[in-house]
Amino acid sequence: MADYPTLFSPFRLNGLELSNRITMAPFYAGYAHADGTVSPLLLDHYREMARSGAAMIVVENIGVHETGLGSPFMLRADHDRYLPGLERLARTIQDEGAVAAAQINHAGRFAYTPERLAPSPFQTGEVVPREMDAGDLETVRRAYADAARRIRDAGFDLVEIHGGTGYLLVQFLSARTNRRRDAYGGSLENRMRFPLEVVEAVREAVGPGYPVGYRFLADECLPDGLGVEETAVYAVELEKRRVAYLSVMAGTYDSFFLPDYLAREKQQGYMADFAARIKKAAAGTPVIAAGRIQDPETAEAILTEGKADLIGLARVLFADPLWPRKAKGESAEPIVRCEPTCSLCMKRVMKGKPAFCSQWPKEKREAFLARCNESPAEAEKDLAE
Numbered sequence: 001m002a003d004y005p006t007l008f009s010p011f012r013l014n015g016l017e018l019s020n021r022i023t024m025a026p027f028y029a030g031y032a033h034a035d036g037t038v039s040p041l042l043l044d045h046y047r048e049m050a051r052s053g054a055a056m057i058v059v060e061n062i063g064v065h066e067t068g069l070g071s072p073f074m075l076r077a078d079h080d081r082y083l084p085g086l087e088r089l090a091r092t093i094q095d096e097g098a099v100a101a102a103q104i105n106h107a108g109r110f111a112y113t114p115e116r117l118a119p120s121p122f123q124t125g126e127v128v129p130r131e132m133d134a135g136d137l138e139t140v141r142r143a144y145a146d147a148a149r150r151i152r153d154a155g156f157d158l159v160e161i162h163g164g165t166g167y168l169l170v171q172f173l174s175a176r177t178n179r180r181r182d183a184y185g186g187s188l189e190n191r192m193r194f195p196l197e198v199v200e201a202v203r204e205a206v207g208p209g210y211p212v213g214y215r216f217l218a219d220e221c222l223p224d225g226l227g228v229e230e231t232a233v234y235a236v237e238l239e240k241r242r243v244a245y246l247s248v249m250a251g252t253y254d255s256f257f258l259p260d261y262l263a264r265e266k267q268q269g270y271m272a273d274f275a276a277r278i279k280k281a282a283a284g285t286p287v288i289a290a291g292r293i294q295d296p297e298t299a300e301a302i303l304t305e306g307k308a309d310l311i312g313l314a315r316v317l318f319a320d321p322l323w324p325r326k327a328k329g330e331s332a333e334p335i336v337r338c339e340p341t342c343s344l345c346m347k348r349v350m351k352g353k354p355a356f357c358s359q360w361p362k363e364k365r366e367a368f369l370a371r372c373n374e375s376p377a378e379a380e381k382d383l384a385e
């Protein structure tokens with residue numbers, strides 16, 4: 001512990017006590033039931049993540065509306081029938097001593113549903129999304145608010161709004177995808193309007209004392225995309241609305257698979273400088289940095305250099321669910337690293353299959369595949385790709 005004093009120092013986040021600076025960044029693993037409810041596989045996964053010793057677990061993106069589901073096995077919070085499962089999920093995480101947070105999302109033009117909503121009919125693959133009219137704006141705003149209230153009522157300590165990965169809120173913010181000529185498009189002020197209305201609607205729904213975090217896109221990493229000059233202004237607006245933190249990321253589905261991005265994201269701490277830029281802009285708001293933070297030395301340096309207040313681990317924690325305990329010296333085993341050239345987890349979820357990790361021990365991989373009724377031979381094909 002003495003080796004990483006900042007990483008293992010406590011942090012007060014909007015009234016919540018975090019025992020250290022390690023959080024699980026949201027990570028969609030495709031483990032929910034096809035109807036959007038919590039499954040035993042998903043509960044076991046989050047129990048393992050919470051047992052890791054990370055102070056806060058942010059549950060993967062949860063759908064706020066049927067038009068905004070990003071994937072076929074996405075958790076949902078668009079109806080009260082999802083409450084019992086969400087309650088079990090929150091309790092499972094808290095029973096392991098971690099703070100339980102949950103991320104809510106509308107995927108916009110990246111939904112997998114046949115009809116897609118977006119600020120403008122900006123083509124995505126073969127689908128041209130429908131431009132949202134005033135009624136759609138109101139429906140989706142209300143859907144975010146209702147989902148946030150369910151997250152609170154289910155017992156989660158915090159709700160996180162997904163403003164990253166190029167999903168609906170980014171689609172409004174970016175002039176690349178927002179071509180509207182009304183009050184929601186054009187100037188930065190207009191493009192920020194809908195995402196800020198969503199934040200305000202969520203805040204109103206959960207009440208002033210309940211923490212609302214924000215997954216924040218600092219840069220689209222595209223030549224004609226949104227950049228830090230504009231997102232820094234947006235960060236200040238979010239700070240004025242008292243978000244509990246900004247969990248900074250960079251890149252969207254339009255940039256993730258480009259050679260430049262793929263080269264960048266293999267480097268340790270590849271999004272930490274973006275976090276630092278946003279931290280400078282919104283100095284009063286805690287910032288989380290994620291992105292291949294493979295070893296505790298990197299995590300400690302990001303914190304002590306003042307680039308971020310908290311660390312987010314997604315694939316890194318999935319590859320080694322003992323990362324925090326090993327970093328703390330509670331296990332003599334070396335940390336198992338997420339393999340930068342692999343992307344098996346991403347490939348699997350993009351195919352609609354549950355994620356597993358190439359770095360898991362053979363027995364763990366085999367037990368997982370048996371539980372999912374998958375033949376190891378079939379799974380080997382995903383591994384070999």
Ligand SMILES: Cc1cc2nc3c(=O)[nH]c(=O)nc-3n(C[C@H](O)[C@H](O)[C@H](O)COP(=O)(O)O)c2cc1C
Binds near residue numbers: 164165290292315349
């Ligand atoms: C398979 C997969 C699923 C992800 N799901 C989410 C998600 O639901 N919400 C989100 O904000 N980010 C999501 N992310 C992004 C991660 O939170 C994180 O920012 C990114 O993977 C970098 O951290 P890492 O190198 O530790 O994985 C996902 C990433 C992967 C690879």
